[in-house]
Amino acid sequence: MIxxxxxxxxxxxxLIGLATGHPLAFVLGGVGIIFGIVGWGFGILNIFxxxxxxxxxxxxxxxIPLFVLMANFLSxxxxxxxxxxxxxxLFGRVRGGIALSVxxxxxxxxxxxxxxxxxxVTMGVLGIPILLKYGYDKELxxxxxxxxGTLGILIPPSIMLVLMGAQSRVSVGELFQxxxxxxxxxxxLYCVYILIICWIYPEKGPGLSKEEAKSIPLGNKIKGVLxxxxxxxxxxxxxLGSIFIGVATPTEASGVGAxxxxxxxxxxxxFSFKFLQEAVYDTAKTTAMCLIILxxxxxxxxAFLTLNGxxxxxxxxxxxGLGKWGVFAMMFIVTFILGMFIDWIxxxxxxFPIFLPLIEAYDFNMLWVITCLALVLQTSFLTPPFxxxxxxxxxxxxxxxxxxxxxxxxxxxxxxxxxxxxLAIIFPSLILWLPELVx
Numbered sequence: 001m002i003x004x005x006x007x008x009x010x011x012x013x014x015l016i017g018l019a020t021g022h023p024l025a026f027v028l029g030g031v032g033i034i035f036g037i038v039g040w041g042f043g044i045l046n047i048f049x050x051x052x053x054x055x056x057x058x059x060x061x062x063x064i065p066l067f068v069l070m071a072n073f074l075s076x077x078x079x080x081x082x083x084x085x086x087x088x089x090l091f092g093r094v095r096g097g098i099a100l101s102v103x104x105x106x107x108x109x110x111x112x113x114x115x116x117x118x119x120x121v122t123m124g125v126l127g128i129p130i131l132l133k134y135g136y137d138k139e140l141x142x143x144x145x146x147x148x149g150t151l152g153i154l155i156p157p158s159i160m161l162v163l164m165g166a167q168s169r170v171s172v173g174e175l176f177q178x179x180x181x182x183x184x185x186x187x188x189l190y191c192v193y194i195l196i197i198c199w200i201y202p203e204k205g206p207g208l209s210k211e212e213a214k215s216i217p218l219g220n221k222i223k224g225v226l227x228x229x230x231x232x233x234x235x236x237x238x239x240l241g242s243i244f245i246g247v248a249t250p251t252e253a254s255g256v257g258a259x260x261x262x263x264x265x266x267x268x269x270x271f272s273f274k275f276l277q278e279a280v281y282d283t284a285k286t287t288a289m290c291l292i293i294l295x296x297x298x299x300x301x302x303a304f305l306t307l308n309g310x311x312x313x314x315x316x317x318x319x320x321g322l323g324k325w326g327v328f329a330m331m332f333i334v335t336f337i338l339g340m341f342i343d344w345i346x347x348x349x350x351x352f353p354i355f356l357p358l359i360e361a362y363d364f365n366m367l368w369v370i371t372c373l374a375l376v377l378q379t380s381f382l383t384p385p386f387x388x389x390x391x392x393x394x395x396x397x398x399x400x401x402x403x404x405x406x407x408x409x410x411x412x413x414x415x416x417x418x419x420x421x422x423l424a425i426i427f428p429s430l431i432l433w434l435p436e437l438v439x
Contacts, residue, residue, distance in 0.1 A: 004316075006039045007309045014300075014350070024346045029296035036303035044306055051302045052295055055166075059251055061294075063162050063172070065287040066254035070157075072279035073261035074112055074235075075122060077270040083108065083228035084126045090222065096198030096205035098134060099144045100191055102127045106148030107187040108229065110155040111236045112261075120149030120381075120392040128397055137204035138401050140197065143409025146389040147190055147416075150381040153344065154374055155183035157239055157254065159290065160344055164374060165250075166294075167352045170366055172250040173243050177435040178371040180240075182424055186378070189416050197412075231267075235260050244438055290345065297349030304353050313354060314361050324362045331355050331369075332376055332421070339380030343388060347380060371431045375421045382410040382417075 010031055017027030036044040055061065084105045091097035102123055109119050124145050131141035153160045156176035165172035198205035239257040242248040248256065265271045303309075317327055331351075338347045351373075359369050381389040390406050397406070424430045 025296035077265035139409035147413035
């Protein structure tokens with residue numbers, strides 16, 4: 001009974017800390033220390049120290065700064081600019097063709113960055129002015145950029161998958177493999193939605209004029225796409241190919257990716273010492289944010305487990321009588337709701353200490369469930385009131401495009417994400433086929 005009260009008060013303290021606007025890392029760490037000492041004594045500090053030391057020795061986490069550095073090199077080298085312009089001209093005559101170009105370029109960019117902020121802002125700056133210029137619907141324009149840019153957190157390499165793997169002790173390489181097909185399927189369904197909506201309502205996504213389409217020969221358009229597409233594909237093959245065929249671990253592949261991205265920035269003539277300084281500085285800020293949250297979460301999880309929180313939670317869930325699949329559904333509903341209020345790092349750090357014991361207790365396939373959760377976490381960037389991609393878009397659009405318009409534009413893509421998640425639940429092979437094949 002006392003243990004149950006401690007666990008309840010731990011989560012009440014967590015909610016109060018987050019609701020009052022305190023940084024997530026210090027809320028997690030502070031609540032863990034306070035309740036750990038009160039419930040266990042000062043001896044729990046040794047457990048905290050060992051837990052933090054385990055994070056320091058986690059070789060997998062080295063991939064985070066390297067993938068972020070790779071993303072910063074690519075973002076600064078403006079590699080997406082030429083690719084987007086070439087694809088815009090190639091697909092421009094198709095209804096919704098420019099929106100299709102946004103999704104396709106976002107998919108390629110997602111496979112080379114793994115950072116949502118970089119993808120959304122880059123595609124927003126490049127795509128939204130063009131979409132609006134050619135008469136595209138405001139809701140469709142903002143929605144397709146927000147959803148396309150958010151693919152960067154799912155399609156490997158992704159820092160979210162690195163953190164999820166480190167927290168769950170599931171192979172990051174297997175997570176990269178398991179999310180590849182769902183990520184590509186998601187991008188494909190985005191394109192299908194664009195084609196359908198622009199076929200039903202042509203005014204939402206008109207094609208380019210014949211004059212502009214004919215101004216550049218088809219051969220030049222195809223050549224432009226290939227010239228701008230081949231370097232990112234080389235990077236994707238260098239990173240993901242080395243992981244999938246077993247030549248390199250994700251950590252080693254992240255180093256390869258950062259090096260190749262640096263070479264590409266030099267070849268594109270964008271390299272300078274100022275460019276390097278800004279890339280390294282931004283990488284340090286992002287890495288520090290991720291790791292300090294990871295330290296706080298580790299303290300919270302250690303206190304939670306030391307106070308038998310996993311057993312208390314399992315007993316509570318069994319008392320509810322939800323059954324195996326009721327618990328499964330509850331995990332996804334909770335994750336979706338949290339996504340409306342907390343960013344993905346906070347959600348992962350909060351729910352994993354709670355959900356992992358339940359996944360093991362009910363004998364679910366850990367890789368399958370975590371991949372499905374990664375799919376649901378896509379919605380955390382697109383659901384109001386605190387969808388980060390929506391605010392990124394608001395920061396770069398004209399003042400006449402309100403948050404309400406951006407929310408409406410993102411809603412159909414949230415539905416598509418939920419649909420793909422349901423498909424992945426019904427057909428686990430969408431997730432497990434590639435890891436089994438490679439394995």
